[in-house]
Amino acid sequence: MDDGLGGAKLSSPTNGANPYKPLEIRAARVIVTSPGRNFVTLKIETSEGIYGIGDATLNGRELSVVSYLEDHVIPVLIGRDARRIEDIWQYLYRGAYWRRGPVTMRAIAAVDVALWDIKAKALGVPLYDLLGGKSRDGVLVYGHANGGDLNETVEAVGRYIEAGYKAIRAQSGVPGLKLAYGVGRGDLYYEPADATLPTETVWSTPKYLDFLPGLFEKLRSTYGFEPHLLHDAHHRLTPIEAAQLGKMLEPSRLFWLEDATPAENQDAFKLIRQHTTTPLAVGEVFNTIWDAKDLIQNQLIDYIRMSIVGSGGITHLRRVADFASLYQVRTGCHGATDLSPVTMGAAVHFDSWVPNFGMQEYMRHSPETDEVFPHDYRFENGLMFAGDTPGHGVDIDEKLAAKYPYKPKQLPVARLEDGTMWNW
Numbered sequence: 285m286d287d288g289l290g291g292a293k294l295s296s297p298t299n300g301a302n303p304y305k306p307l308e309i310r311a312a313r314v315i316v317t318s319p320g321r322n323f324v325t326l327k328i329e330t331s332e333g334i335y336g337i338g339d340a341t342l343n344g345r346e347l348s349v350v351s352y353l354e355d356h357v358i359p360v361l362i363g364r365d366a367r368r369i370e371d372i373w374q375y376l377y378r379g380a381y382w383r384r385g386p387v388t389m390r391a392i393a394a395v396d397v398a399l400w401d402i403k404a405k406a407l408g409v410p411l412y413d414l415l416g417g418k419s420r421d422g423v424l425v426y427g428h429a430n431g432g433d434l435n436e437t438v439e440a441v442g443r444y445i446e447a448g449y450k451a452i453r454a455q456s457g458v459p460g461l462k463l464a465y466g467v468g469r470g471d472l473y474y475e476p477a478d479a480t481l482p483t484e485t486v487w488s489t490p491k492y493l494d495f496l497p498g499l500f501e502k503l504r505s506t507y508g509f510e511p512h513l514l515h516d517a518h519h520r521l522t523p524i525e526a527a528q529l530g531k532m533l534e535p536s537r538l539f540w541l542e543d544a545t546p547a548e549n550q551d552a553f554k555l556i557r558q559h560t561t562t563p564l565a566v567g568e569v570f571n572t573i574w575d576a577k578d579l580i581q582n583q584l585i586d587y588i589r590m591s592i593v594g595s596g597g598i599t600h601l602r603r604v605a606d607f608a609s610l611y612q613v614r615t616g617c618h619g620a621t622d623l624s625p626v627t628m629g630a631a632v633h634f635d636s637w638v639p640n641f642g643m644q645e646y647m648r649h650s651p652e653t654d655e656v657f658p659h660d661y662r663f664e665n666g667l668m669f670a671g672d673t674p675g676h677g678v679d680i681d682e683k684l685a686a687k688y689p690y691k692p693k694q695l696p697v698a699r700l701e702d703g704t705m706w707n708w
């Protein structure tokens with residue numbers, strides 16, 4: 285209707301059809317499948333026949349998220365308008381009262397990603413377009429090279445370089461220690477959650493510190509400085525030990541040193557920072573901005589490793605990324621195999637958009653997993669490319685998924701050589 289004020293009328297791009305009628309959530313269900321490893325997936329269906337899927341996998345604690353979703357989240361989703369992503373996020377976060385934590389935030393992430401998938405499908409656009417469009421064509425990823433000893437690890441890095449990777453994380457067995465973190469049995473696959481009851485591993489920081497700088501010196505003298513090299517200390521060091529390691533690794537110019545010390549006490553990173561210019565990455569176990577705020581705001585880290593599945597989905601992670609951008613902290617999304625192809629697909633869209641992108645972790649899934657989760661992201665020449673199909677571009681073959689029943693598996697634990705419990 286003309287308001288009589290003489291303003292120009294906006295012509296409708298949809299020829300009168302109303303794209304804004306509600307997309308009512310009719311049903312939601314959790315699919316648990318184990319094509320080589322366990323995955324928990326949420327599928328949300330709407331009145332218009334459009335569905336979306338989200339990942340809710342919490343490695344070694346999968347069924348706790350299944351219960352959270354089935355018993356507490358799905359009942360409150362039915363009947364809501366799937367287009368109201370923000371309101372549903374706030375409802376699930378603020379409305380939980382017992383907020384935050386890995387179980388709650390994974391459940392929220394699964395809903396959030398499924399809703400972004402639905403919205404993008406309803407509008408007929410790839411997810412990266414909804415986020416603001418691409419900031420880059422391809423997304424830099426790092427692969428995982430590992431070996432039982434120094435020579436095996438150096439060879440494994442060489443194979444990744446030959447396969448086109450521009451960035452490689454190197455993990456190695458340490459002389460005198462059995463079952464080092466990050467060292468797999470096969471060449472391209474590594475699964476830490478390997479037993480029904482946690483495998484016990486033994487850790488020695490002195491043995492590790494004696495060995496690791498030499499590995500990176502060897503990698504640099506063999507392959508030069510072109511490939512980006514990364515390493516994960518996996519929460520094993522105290523702050524002063526982390527400072528020592530960072531300092532020793534400086535000549536090898538790592539892209540980042542990850543999880544050098546646990547970040548429960550965010551102040552611990554001040555000490556590391558005072559001693560080394562090795563770039564620091566942390567955050568795969570974080571669930572909300574509150575786990576990272578001090579680290580980011582005090583510029584104690586360079587890369588924030590929070591993932592879409594671990595931290596409440598796209599709605600929350602993009603806020604974290606925007607906050608981080610104020611301090612020149614860049615993203616480095618966690619992407620181990622326990623993050624399903626659904627998270628990988630969503631991450632590639634997110635990474636294609638996010639202005640302060642750093643690097644994306646890419647640990648190849650097994651062929652069985654890839655078959656259960658058909659997807660259109662693709663790896664080429666060290667980069668990952670998002671597909672252009674509407675949504676996040678990942679689906680689940682439910683019939684095939686049903687052929688792989690859940691298998692209880694837990695992550696290992698670590699003890700020092702004298703038996704003291706340590707961080708795995």
Ligand SMILES: O=C(O)C(=O)C[C@H](O)[C@H](O)CO
Pocket residue numbers: 343476516518542568618619620621622645695
């Ligand atoms: O990918 C990494 O950087 C990891 O540290 C992998 C973790 O150990 C793994 O996701 C635990 O489930």
Ligand SMILES: [Mg+2]
Pocket residue numbers: 516518542543568
């Ligand atoms: Mg890690």
